[in-house]
Amino acid sequence: MTNTHSAIRVSEIFGPTIQGEGVLIGLPTVFIRTGGCDYRCSWCDSLHAVDKQFRHEWEMMSCEAVWQNVLALSGGRPLMVSLSGGNPAIQPFGALIKRGHDEGYQFALETQGSVVKEWFAELDVLILSPKPPSSQMTTNWAAIEACFQAAQDKPQVVLKLVVFDENDYAFAKQAAARFPRLPVYLQPGNHTPPRPGDEDASVDVDGIMKRMEWLVDSVTHDRWFEARVLPQLHVLLWGNKRGV
Ligand SMILES: C[S@@+](CC[C@H](N)C(=O)[O-])C[C@H]1O[C@@H](n2cnc3c(N)ncnc32)[C@H](O)[C@@H]1O
Ligand SMILES: Nc1nc2[nH]cc(C(=O)O)c2c(=O)[nH]1
Ligand code: SF4
Numbered sequence: 001m002t003n004t005h006s007a008i009r010v011s012e013i014f015g016p017t018i019q020g021e022g023v024l025i026g027l028p029t030v031f032i033r034t035g036g037c038d039y040r041c042s043w044c045d046s047l048h049a050v051d052k053q054f055r056h057e058w059e060m061m062s063c064e065a066v067w068q069n070v071l072a073l074s075g076g077r078p079l080m081v082s083l084s085g086g087n088p089a090i091q092p093f094g095a096l097i098k099r100g101h102d103e104g105y106q107f108a109l110e111t112q113g114s115v116v117k118e119w120f121a122e123l124d125v126l127i128l129s130p131k132p133p134s135s136q137m138t139t140n141w142a143a144i145e146a147c148f149q150a151a152q153d154k155p156q157v158v159l160k161l162v163v164f165d166e167n168d169y170a171f172a173k174q175a176a177a178r179f180p181r182l183p184v185y186l187q188p189g190n191h192t193p194p195r196p197g198d199e200d201a202s203v204d205v206d207g208i209m210k211r212m213e214w215l216v217d218s219v220t221h222d223r224w225f226e227a228r229v230l231p232q233l234h235v236l237l238w239g240n241k242r243g244v
């Protein structure tokens with residue numbers, strides 16, 4: 001019987017694959033994607049973990065059940081576990097992180113920074129991903145600041161920003177200016193509408209590459225030499241396919 005207070009709402013657990021984005025790009029990892037999000041970005045590529053229409057696919061799982069899945073997928077060999085979603089910050093991950101650390105695993109969490117948890121200090125990597133204007137969400141900077149404070153200088157904290165256009169680029173610069181100590185990762189947005197369950201999952205690679213090139217031109221032109229520009233490697237490899 002699952003204790004509902006400590007249960008984790010899971011959309012999917014998959015891997016090992018490589019982390020396709022940001023500071024950990026290329027690193028083998030197992031993903032735990034949680035169900036449910038307090039945002040609904042106009043271009044979200046993971047709607048199957050956001051839209052309540054997919055709720056029937058989400059499962060309340062005990063910490064132990066989630067852990068057994070990670071152990072099985074990784075063959076018991078410690079690796080980086082990526083917590084994503086949805087907004088994984090909504091879920092109670094403290095016990096799982098402790099369990100995994102005891103066995104030599106590491107944990108990275110990706111969040112928009114709208115929900116703060118004390119257990120952020122137990123993470124190895126905290127990726128804060130404020131949402132730019134094109135998402136049509138309103139960023140709560142006080143909450144993002146609180147996430148940064150909750151990390152207490154323990155995990156590595158980085159900023160990851162999606163950029164579709166000039167407005168998003170200006171927003172990314174503002175975000176970087178607010179957190180001058182944090183490394184900044186910029187990634188071009190993927191416009192292709194997600195079609196959850198669609199096996200085709202093809203994406204507009206030409207459009208992504210154009211925005212990637214424009215982003216590189218922008219940071220070099222502006223001499224923004226601290227910013228790193230990276231594509232979503234998994235999207236280039238596998239399109240919008242789920243579970244990779
Ligand atoms: C699906 S979100 C889940 C975690 C959390 N809700 C968040 O947004 O950070 C994981 C990452 O994918 C990025 N992302 C989502 N849709 C995207 C798209 N269409 N193009 C590029 N990046 C996207 C988000 O900005 C975030 O950095
Ligand atoms: N390989 C791979 N890398 C990723 N980086 C962030 C992802 C996400 O959807 O959160 C993701 C994903 O879904 N797959
Ligand atoms: S915050 Fe993340 S998961 Fe939620 S809608 Fe936006 S991109 Fe999707």
Ligand SMILES: [Mg+2]
Binds near residue numbers: 045046
């Ligand atoms: Mg994704």
